[in-house]
Amino acid sequence: MKLERAKExxxxxxxxxxxxxxxxxxxxxxxxxxxxxxxxxLTTDEIIEVHITDLKEE
Structure with a gap:
């Protein structure tokens, strides 16, 4: 995912x-x-820090 989309x-x-x-x-x-x-x-309530490019929009 791109930074701008993550911010949106x-x-x-x-x-x-x-x-x-x-x-x-x-x-x-x-x-x-x-x-x-x-x-x-959301399945575990665990808070983690990730690189934005590793996020995927469904």
Whole structure:
């Protein structure tokens, strides 16, 4: 995923399906300088930091 799209999803009021390693995630925070995002894995509630290009929009 590109940084701009990740920011659009983060700012959106709707629910947009995003996955990391085939697992559904919720974008919690975006670090634009580092092109990274803090995401919550919805199946486990685990909070992890990932590279934005590793996120996939469904």
């Amino acid at each position: 999803i983060y700012d959106s009021y709707g629910v947009i399906n995003v996955k990391y390693n085939s697992k559904p995630v919720w974008i919690e925070h975006i670090e634009t300088d580092e092109n990274r995002a803090q995401v919550k894995v």
